[in-house]
Amino acid sequence: MVDFNGWDMPVEYPASIGCGIINEHMAVRTGVGIFDVSHMGDIRLAGPQALAAVQHISMNDAAKLAIGQAQYSALLYPQGTFVDDVIVHRLGEDEYLLVINAGTREKDFNWVHDNTRQFDCAVENLSDDFTQIAIQGPKAVNTLQKLTDADLSAVKFYWVTHGTVCGLKDILIARTGYTAEDGFEIYVPADEATSARIWHEILSAGKEVGIVPCGLGSRNTLRLEGKLPLYGHEISDTINVWEAGLDRFCKMEKPGFIGRTVLEKAKNEGLKRTLVGLEMVERGIARDGHKVLDNSGREIGYVTSGSPAPFLKKNIALAYVPPQFAAIGTPIKIEIRGQGVGAQVVPTPFYKRPKKAA
Amino acid sequence: MAYPTDRKYTKEHEWIKVVGLEAVIGITDHAQESLGDIVFVELPKVGADLTAGSTFGTVESVKAVSDLYAPASGTVTETNGDLATAPEKVNKDPHGSWMLKMKLKNPGELADLLSSTAYEQFVAEEGSH
Numbered sequence: 001m002v003d004f005n006g007w008d009m010p011v012e013y014p015a016s017i018g019c020g021i022i023n024e025h026m027a028v029r030t031g032v033g034i035f036d037v038s039h040m041g042d043i044r045l046a047g048p049q050a051l052a053a054v055q056h057i058s059m060n061d062a063a064k065l066a067i068g069q070a071q072y073s074a075l076l077y078p079q080g081t082f083v084d085d086v087i088v089h090r091l092g093e094d095e096y097l098l099v100i101n102a103g104t105r106e107k108d109f110n111w112v113h114d115n116t117r118q119f120d121c122a123v124e125n126l127s128d129d130f131t132q133i134a135i136q137g138p139k140a141v142n143t144l145q146k147l148t149d150a151d152l153s154a155v156k157f158y159w160v161t162h163g164t165v166c167g168l169k170d171i172l173i174a175r176t177g178y179t180a181e182d183g184f185e186i187y188v189p190a191d192e193a194t195s196a197r198i199w200h201e202i203l204s205a206g207k208e209v210g211i212v213p214c215g216l217g218s219r220n221t222l223r224l225e226g227k228l229p230l231y232g233h234e235i236s237d238t239i240n241v242w243e244a245g246l247d248r249f250c251k252m253e254k255p256g257f258i259g260r261t262v263l264e265k266a267k268n269e270g271l272k273r274t275l276v277g278l279e280m281v282e283r284g285i286a287r288d289g290h291k292v293l294d295n296s297g298r299e300i301g302y303v304t305s306g307s308p309a310p311f312l313k314k315n316i317a318l319a320y321v322p323p324q325f326a327a328i329g330t331p332i333k334i335e336i337r338g339q340g341v342g343a344q345v346v347p348t349p350f351y352k353r354p355k356k357a358a
Numbered sequence: 359m360a361y362p363t364d365r366k367y368t369k370e371h372e373w374i375k376v377v378g379l380e381a382v383i384g385i386t387d388h389a390q391e392s393l394g395d396i397v398f399v400e401l402p403k404v405g406a407d408l409t410a411g412s413t414f415g416t417v418e419s420v421k422a423v424s425d426l427y428a429p430a431s432g433t434v435t436e437t438n439g440d441l442a443t444a445p446e447k448v449n450k451d452p453h454g455s456w457m458l459k460m461k462l463k464n465p466g467e468l469a470d471l472l473s474s475t476a477y478e479q480f481v482a483e484e485g486s487h
Contacts, residue, residue, distance in 0.1 A: 011421055012394060021420040022395045217394075217421045283442070285398055285418055308397045308420050337416070 002216070005103035007039040010215035017212070024218035025310040028179050032137035032206050033214040036199065037178075037185070039102035040132055043112050046095040047121035054096050057115050057258055058088055059241065061251040065090035070158045070176055072249055075111060076259030080240040080266055084108050084231055087176055089160055094121075097172075099132075099185075101231050115258060131195035135202060136183030136214075136222075138353075143206040144184050148173065157182065166201045168194070178219065180226025181353050224316065225309050225351035227277060233288065233304040234275055234318055240266055243320065245275045271323050273301065277348035278317040284334065284341035286317035291335040300325060303334065309350060316350050317343070360478070361386065362453055366429070366468055367477035373453065374429040376468060382456045383429060385417065388481045390452040393419040399441040399448065401458055406434045408460060410467050415457070417448070430467045432460035 001010055013019030027033045045053050054062045060073035067090055075083035084104040089097040100108045109125045116123055135144050145152050148171075150163025155175045165171040165186055177183040188198050203211055220230070229235045234244055241250045241263055252260065252267075280286060286306035294300050306317030317334070325332060328347055333340035361367065365375035371389035375382045390396065398418035408414045408428040415426040436459040440447060447455045462468075472480060 015391070015394075020395050221420060283398075285423075287423065310420065 004039065004216060005101075007102055009036075009039065011217045012215045013213045018210075019212050019214075021215075021217035021221060022310045024212055024214040025221050027210060027212045028137045028181055028183075028214060028218065028222055029311045030138065031209050032135060032139040032143050032183075032211045033179075033218070034199070034202050034206070034211060035134040035136065035214050035219060036131070037134050037219075038131045038190070038195075041100040041102065041105035041108060041125070041127040042130055042132075042187070043098040043100060043109055044095065044124045044126050045098070045112070045116065045121050046092070046124075047119070048094060049119040050094040050096055050121045053116040053119040053121040053123075054088060054098075055254060056119070056256060057112060058086065058098075059250040059257055059259065060088065061254050062088055062090065062096065063254075067092060068160050070160060070174060072158075074235070074241070074246065074249065075108065076241065076257070076263075077237060078258055078262060080242075080259040080263035081237050082231065082235040082239060082241075082244075083111050083237070085229060085235055087174075089174060091160070091172070097126075099176075104231060129190055130187040131190045131198070132185055132187055133199065133202065134177050134179075134183060134185045135206075136177045136179040136181050138182060139206070139209045139211075140181070140183040143202065143209065143211060144173075144186075146205045147201060152184070166198050168198075178228055179222040180228065180349065180351055181222070218310075220305075221307055221310055224305055224307055224318070225311060225349070227318065227349035230305060239320075242266060242271055243273055243275065273320045274323050274326050275304070276319055276321055276326050277346045277350055278303075278306075278319055278332070278334070278343045279346045279350075280315035280317075280334070280341065280343045281331070282342035284336045284339075285315045286319075286334040286336065286341075286343060290317075292319050292321055293333040293335055293340050294325065295331060295333065297333070297340055299335075300332070306334075312350055314350075316346075318348075321345075361474040363474045366471035366473065367480075368427065368429045368471055369480060370425075370427040372427060372429050374468070374471065376462065376465070379462045379465065380435075380459065381430060381432060381462050382459050384456045385426070385448065385452055386477070387452045389417075389424075390449045393417065393422065393424060393449075395420055396445045396448045399445050399457065401437040401441070402434050404434050404437060407463075408432055408434065410464075417445075426457070429471060430460075430465075431463040433463070434458055434460045 070089040160174040172187040292301040301321035413425040
């Protein structure tokens with residue numbers, strides 16, 4: 001167990017029950033795994049100008065969302081750098097739910113609250129009201145379907161529904177996740193008795209397909225293989241949208257969102273650094289914070305996230321380097337314990353889940 | 359867990375098995391269990407001189423990097439090549455998977471190390487904190 005931003009969470013579950021980072025990772029890639037992600041935060045915006053409020057603070061275009069649809073986005077500072085990344089869910093005509101990172105719960109709520117005062121919209125912090133459980137993997141849908149009357153086959157990826165789950169009415173079920181696999185996140189009442197009951201019912205429902213509980217370790221290796229950013233690593237308050245390569249979630253044609261003006265200017269000035277995917281070529285594992293060197297040993301950047309990739313069976317990393325080193329195949333070195341160890345730039349995402357057969 | 363009595367142990371969770379001046383070194387079951395799945399082992403070159411208490415390499419799990427500390431001083435005579443391609447052997451059989459062999463420089467250092475019972479007790483006490 002470790003302290004993760006003030007939350008007591010497991011890095012991995014015991015080997016004695018068939019877990020451990022590698023087994024948990026493989027279960028999610030080939031079967032189903034379950035995560036307690038209640039540390040994440042929840043902010044609800046509701047009211048006649050809820051959309052306008054969301055549009056002002058979020059870089060993606062929430063006007064494109066139908067009721068029941070969700071999108072990945074980010075809250076930006078005026079400098080075009082990240083307050084946090086977020087999933088915006090449209091739950092009703094004028095109702096939006098932002099799901100945010102654990103470590104930025106308070107910061108995000110204050111930011112949203114302070115920057116939407118001018119809109120006729122109520123901003124509520126619901127973070128402590130929900131236990132959030134993620135059920136992830138190709139067998140997630142079959143597992144969760146056993147426990148709900150909602151027709152999950154009708155819920156497309158990045159859409160939500162409400163239904164009865166384990167006997168609880170009107171539970172939010174979102175087809176979202178942080179694993180680069182199919183899966184769902186459910187939001188149930190936060191009291192311990194209910195939460196424990198739901199957790200165990202899901203474990204029972206998935207038993208026949210080898211469901212395992214998954215901790216922070218596999219959560220990180222799964223999202224890394226899928227090149228999903230982690231706040232404080234690939235995105236932060238000193239990194240901008242273009243550097244992080246999140247252009248496609250940033251709708252510059254939408255006027256008036258915080259950060260837009262500086263981002264426009266930055267786009268014209270060109271990139272000084274860019275996020276690339278790396279794969280180790282020589283023996284060694286690149287880790288967070290390791291320096292990236294060019295082939296003459298000169299420091300050119302740093303690793304934002306690095307780890308063995310259990311499914312790909314390679315050692316991978318994400319790193320910031322100057323644009324001239326970003327071409328696929330560019331050889332670079334990682335400084336590991338004082339030695340330059342060979343790596344190369346590779347395409348990302350490192351892993352993409354297989355498309356279902358038609 | 360009963361730790362083998364044919365060797366001595368360190369507080370850094372290494373074991374050292376000695377025959378004459380030849381020592382074989384590895385890590386304990388407690389160490390591999392704490393680390394989780396081992397994915398990488400970095401060992402010194404044959405011929406390297408090790409000093410008791412200094413680091414001689416690293417063992418990496420998915421999540422973490424741990425230093426390996428020399429239980430005694432000596433010169434490396436052999437390293438286990440299997441661990442380059444199958445580091446998980448250390449998890450499966452920590453007391454059978456040796457990491458390196460060395461010629462001891464100062465066998466007197468062994469007297470400071472823990473017996474299997476003392477090590478078991480040390481692990482139990484560490485766990486209760």
